Amino acid sequence: xxxxxxxxxxxxxxxxxxxxxxxxxxxxxxxxxxxxxxxxxxxxxxxxxxxxxxxxxxxxxxxxxxxxxxxxxxxxxxxxxxxxxxxxxxxxxxxxxxxxxxxxxxxxxxx
Amino acid sequence: xxxxxxxxxxxxxxxxxxxxxxxxxxxxxxxxxxxxxxxxxxxxxxxxxxxxxxxxxxxxxxxxxxxxxxxxxxxxxxxxxxxxxxxxxxxxxxxxxxxxxxxxxxxxxxxxxxxxxxxxxxxxxxxxxxxxxxxxxxxxxxxxxxxxxxxxxxxxxxxxxxxxxxxxxxxxxxxxxxxxxxxxxxxxxxxxxxxxxxxxxx
Numbered sequence: 416x417x418x419x420x421x422x423x424x425x426x427x428x429x430x431x432x433x434x435x436x437x438x439x440x441x442x443x444x445x446x447x448x449x450x451x452x453x454x455x456x457x458x459x460x461x462x463x464x465x466x467x468x469x470x471x472x473x474x475x476x477x478x479x480x481x482x483x484x485x486x487x488x489x490x491x492x493x494x495x496x497x498x499x500x501x502x503x504x505x506x507x508x509x510x511x512x513x514x515x516x517x518x519x520x521x522x523x524x525x526x
Numbered sequence: 527x528x529x530x531x532x533x534x535x536x537x538x539x540x541x542x543x544x545x546x547x548x549x550x551x552x553x554x555x556x557x558x559x560x561x562x563x564x565x566x567x568x569x570x571x572x573x574x575x576x577x578x579x580x581x582x583x584x585x586x587x588x589x590x591x592x593x594x595x596x597x598x599x600x601x602x603x604x605x606x607x608x609x610x611x612x613x614x615x616x617x618x619x620x621x622x623x624x625x626x627x628x629x630x631x632x633x634x635x636x637x638x639x640x641x642x643x644x645x646x647x648x649x650x651x652x653x654x655x656x657x658x659x660x661x662x663x664x665x666x667x668x669x670x671x672x673x674x675x676x677x678x679x680x681x682x683x684x685x686x687x688x689x690x691x692x693x694x695x696x697x698x699x700x701x702x703x704x705x706x707x708x709x710x711x712x713x714x715x716x717x718x719x720x721x722x723x724x725x726x727x728x
Contacts, residue, residue: 423614424544424693434610441603448595448717455722456588465726473718477711484606484707495540496552503556507563514567 432486440483447476544697551701555708558671562712565667566719569660573724577655582724585650591721594637595713598672601630602710605703609696617690620699624683627706631676638669661720668712675705 451472454460460468481487481500490496540549573582607613608623642662645651652662682702686695 422693423691423696424542425696426542426545432606432610434607434612437603437606437610440606441599444599444714445596448592448599448714451718451722452588452592455725458727466723469718469722473714476714480602480707480711480714484602485704485711493540495549499553499556503559506560510560510563511567511570515570518571 432483432489436483440479443479443483444476447472447479544693544700547697548700548704551704555704558708559712562664562667562715565660565664566715569664569720572656572660575656577657579655579658580650581657582661582720583726585645586721586724588721588725590637590641591717591725594634595717597630597634597637598710598713601627601634602707604630605706609699609703614691614696617686620691621683621687624679624699628676628679631672631679631706635669635672635676638665638672642666665716665720668709668716671705671709671712675702675709678702678705 451469454465454468459465487496487500540546604623605627608620608627613619613623645658650658652659679702682695682698686699689695
């Protein structure tokens with residue numbers, strides 16, 4: 416690590432990425448955004464295939480940014496950042512899919 | 527940066543002030559994600575409940591939402607560049623990149639407020655339908671985060687401008703950068719779930 420970064424209190428081994436990882440992350444995000452946008456605006460797909468495709472592009476872009484911008488994969492063991500992140504994903508999964516499931520069921524039963 | 531040589535400065539990794547602060551901030555970000563998760567769940571449930579009012583397809587302009595998205599994505603990129611080791615050699619480089627990030631963030635929030643104002647003037651405020659209540663709650667919560675971090679950016683960059691970059695200001699700016707990247711990740715899902723799904727034909 417460069418001398419001046421160590422002087423700024425950053426421990427050796429802390430990952431701040433480099434120009435290359437940022438440029439790659441930026442370009443990939445740009446491409447994924449435009450792919451989602453075009454498939455909706457120019458009717459390239461339709462129905463659930465379209466919903467599935469843009470959800471997939473969004474998740475891929477989030478993963479790209481988590482690794483290349485937020486440096487999630489770069490920490491050394493024990494990977495506390497990754498563990499708290501995975502727990503958050505679990506909680507959000509339960510909240511979002513649980514709410515949709517319950518409310519759709521309620522809708523169905525009260526029709 | 528790859529570090530092949532092992533360091534003995536910190537016998538136990540993650541125990542220095544920098545690592546502990548960034549981990550604490552990371553845990554806060556995860557709880558903030560859960561907050562956004564609940565708002566996304568609410569929006570997904572209420573999306574079709576327009577109470578006879580306009581739906582997303584009638585209200586959202588796709589090119590406008592794309593412009594907002596590209597501005598925020600670029601600002602996330604520039605905030606990352608600000609703290610690269612090559613830029614930390616001079617406070618002016620760091621301040622330049624945060625300045626660019628600030629201007630992009632301010633344009634984003636300006637566009638969002640213009641959109642809100644336009645919706646409210648046409649009678650489509652949060653009082654119009656459950657769909658619009660959920661829309662305003664989700665998008666404005668994100669906008670509030672952006673606005674507050676713009677204020678935070680000013681607060682953190684003034685000492686850098688006056689006294690230069692040191693370990694304290696670098697640590698705080700690292701948290702801010704993490705926050706800014708995180709807000710762009712949340713926006714990916716707002717763009718997809720709210721604007722793109724809302725804009726699907728038929």
